Amino acid sequence: ALDPLSTSIFMGGAAVAWQLFSPHSWLKCSLLECCNMKDTLNLSVIKMDLDQKVFGQPLAVQTVLRALSANMHSKRPRKPLVMSFHGWTGTGKSFVSSIIAENLYQLHIPRRRFVHHFSTVLHFPHLSHVHLYKEQLQNWIRGNVSACPRSLFIFSEMDQMPHGLIDAIMPFLGYHEEIDGVYYGKTIFLFLNNAGGDMITEIALDYWRTQKRRENIPVKMLQSLLSEEVFRNTNSGFFHSQLIQKNLIDYFVPFLPLEYKHVKECVREELRAQGHPKDEDLITEIASAMTDYPREERLYSSKGCKTVASRVTL
Numbered sequence: 001a002l003d004p005l006s007t008s009i010f011m012g013g014a015a016v017a018w019q020l021f022s023p024h025s026w027l028k029c030s031l032l033e034c035c036n037m038k039d040t041l042n043l044s045v046i047k048m049d050l051d052q053k054v055f056g057q058p059l060a061v062q063t064v065l066r067a068l069s070a071n072m073h074s075k076r077p078r079k080p081l082v083m084s085f086h087g088w089t090g091t092g093k094s095f096v097s098s099i100i101a102e103n104l105y106q107l108h109i110p111r112r113r114f115v116h117h118f119s120t121v122l123h124f125p126h127l128s129h130v131h132l133y134k135e136q137l138q139n140w141i142r143g144n145v146s147a148c149p150r151s152l153f154i155f156s157e158m159d160q161m162p163h164g165l166i167d168a169i170m171p172f173l174g175y176h177e178e179i180d181g182v183y184y185g186k187t188i189f190l191f192l193n194n195a196g197g198d199m200i201t202e203i204a205l206d207y208w209r210t211q212k213r214r215e216n217i218p219v220k221m222l223q224s225l226l227s228e229e230v231f232r233n234t235n236s237g238f239f240h241s242q243l244i245q246k247n248l249i250d251y252f253v254p255f256l257p258l259e260y261k262h263v264k265e266c267v268r269e270e271l272r273a274q275g276h277p278k279d280e281d282l283i284t285e286i287a288s289a290m291t292d293y294p295r296e297e298r299l300y301s302s303k304g305c306k307t308v309a310s311r312v313t314l
Helices: 004-021 026-031 043-053 058-072 093-105 110-114 127-147 165-173 197-209 219-232 260-273 280-290 308-313
Strands: 081-086 115-119 152-156 188-193 251-254
Touching: 043 058, 043 093, 058 081, 058 093, 058 219, 058 251, 081 093, 081 219, 093 152, 093 188, 110 115, 115 127, 127 165, 165 188, 197 219, 219 251, 260 280, 260 308, 280 308
Parallel strands: 081 188, 081 251, 115 152, 152 188
Antiparallel strands: none
């Protein structure tokens, strides 16, 4: 017979074992790699993160929140959520995608393996291997969505993507109940593009010159222009893409060029992050040096906030 202490240990061990082997247990999901079977994205929290941490992007924040809200409020979305982020380098495209991932998967635990980041330069470097890349990409997406329906796929440097490669994922983005027994409706795809950035900047500049607020630029107009621009642009991974022809991209998200005041916010935040005291003279100096476009007005930073961290460190 077991004594009371041994019985307690045995029963406790059995409970832990049950939790670990149960497919959806909270303990297994806390200690081991586990898919987010429930949608835990708190829209009010992600809105606060975007509002407080992303500078100068009212149109992008508004569009992303609307897209996530529509997707999360549907128990069984009819198709994956597909967003394409466009704008100059350093305007916040990668940063916003990381905020989405952090809020969706709580990246301080191993659920990060359900976030899949493809860098064109790193993962698809050889034009001669496009057919191989297509097969690998399809297998990777199919396998990972089978393991976790709420998977997140991020494709960066889309402007350098070999033409036709991204069309390999077209079957997964449409309106399907299931494909070969796999449901893709909860999956999220993000594409990060510099393509279209020049057009966005020129529209923002026209608004500034006519003394109109950039916040009032019609998002639907920009989305339509971006769709046409990247479809025709030979320096775009979406050049003549079937994803655009078949309207499979739900949102073309415009990231506006950053003004002097926005770069100052970036510098101020970087000083705080690196543990430095707030130095308004240094903030002004760095922001002034980075605001360089157009040559006459010097209204925007052509690199956004891309080099702020290194400048603060120096």
